[in-house]
Amino acid sequence: MAEVEFDPAAVTDEVSEGIGEIREASDLEELKALKSRYSGAGSAMARASRAIGSLSADRKKTAGQLIGKLRADFGRAYGLKEGQLQQEEEDRRLRAERVDMTLPVDRKPQGARHPLTRLMEDVEDFFVSMGWRIAQGPELEAEWYNFDALNFGPDHPARQMQDTFYVKGNQARDAAGFVGSNMVMRTHTSPDQARSLITRGVPLYVACTGRVFRTDELDATHTPVFHQCEAIAVDEHLTMADLKGVLDKLAAAMFGPEARTRLRPSYFPFTEPSAEMDLWFPDRKGGPGWIEWGGCGMVNPNVLRSAGVDPDKYSGFAFGVGMERTLLLRHDINDMHDLVEGDVRFSQQFEMGE
Numbered sequence: 001m002a003e004v005e006f007d008p009a010a011v012t013d014e015v016s017e018g019i020g021e022i023r024e025a026s027d028l029e030e031l032k033a034l035k036s037r038y039s040g041a042g043s044a045m046a047r048a049s050r051a052i053g054s055l056s057a058d059r060k061k062t063a064g065q066l067i068g069k070l071r072a073d074f075g076r077a078y079g080l081k082e083g084q085l086q087q088e089e090e091d092r093r094l095r096a097e098r099v100d101m102t103l104p105v106d107r108k109p110q111g112a113r114h115p116l117t118r119l120m121e122d123v124e125d126f127f128v129s130m131g132w133r134i135a136q137g138p139e140l141e142a143e144w145y146n147f148d149a150l151n152f153g154p155d156h157p158a159r160q161m162q163d164t165f166y167v168k169g170n171q172a173r174d175a176a177g178f179v180g181s182n183m184v185m186r187t188h189t190s191p192d193q194a195r196s197l198i199t200r201g202v203p204l205y206v207a208c209t210g211r212v213f214r215t216d217e218l219d220a221t222h223t224p225v226f227h228q229c230e231a232i233a234v235d236e237h238l239t240m241a242d243l244k245g246v247l248d249k250l251a252a253a254m255f256g257p258e259a260r261t262r263l264r265p266s267y268f269p270f271t272e273p274s275a276e277m278d279l280w281f282p283d284r285k286g287g288p289g290w291i292e293w294g295g296c297g298m299v300n301p302n303v304l305r306s307a308g309v310d311p312d313k314y315s316g317f318a319f320g321v322g323m324e325r326t327l328l329l330r331h332d333i334n335d336m337h338d339l340v341e342g343d344v345r346f347s348q349q350f351e352m353g354e
């Protein structure tokens, strides 16, 4: 049988070249690739092993010893490098996963104030900046304040059960000495007009924010419990121009300098003349436009009279705006549920950037 080509110098060279590259390898993947290149099927070492069988007996022995030594050298270099790279990768992983045990932990996640609360404070700040007083009347109110004092006739439809929560059994008795009315959950903040007139007298510049109640179902645009802001000014010589001025200023304070208001004739028993008030809303989705924002008018002389104020000497204006509506418009919120469900993540969005 003829001898297959066997060149000890060439095998030795290739193996030492492989060992050199192994020492330089920078990760385990590269190391594995070197192993198959220098000891796999196509390598000089593998070819030499296969050739040994065809060599003459005396060459076979030295060739066998050489290949054995080269394999051992290569294996040692490989093992050494593999251990070293494994250690390095382990160190790197541990460094990356390190946890700083000394960092402070947020054990009690912070809450956030409801955007409605903040809006009401903004509105109150607006009035305080004009020198007005802030007042707050009771939510469980005498029917007399909620309706009679505001010139609602005894059969006015708003008194009916579908709008008003009547509260059983209680008879009103209040600081002004009034006794004997049924109790209702107030349906608007306007009873604070009469309360302020009676308890503070004239001249009067008061704003009242607070909760009001109507027998509506909760849906995307209604809630049975909502908030209003009431404003009433009574003084000598007040006119509708004063009303319009305050409304425009409030609109600008809430919605930016471009916002303004317009009035459309309407009817409320407690104001005469009365108007619906629309807001010019420049940032509305689908283009700028007028949006209904509240009710207003000149205080009806009957209301002044029922609070003991002389309508020949004094006149006044009043308006009421819905706070939820203001918030929905201002922040482009589409669903009332977001306002009433109390998910702190909703409120947190409004705390950002402050």
Ligand code: PHE
Residues within 6 Å of the ligand: 187, 188, 189, 190, 230, 268, 271, 294, 295, 296, 297, 318, 319, 320, 321
């Ligand atoms: N109270 C009225 C309402 O709830 C709004 C309003 C307030 C109208 C003051 C005129 C004057 O709709």
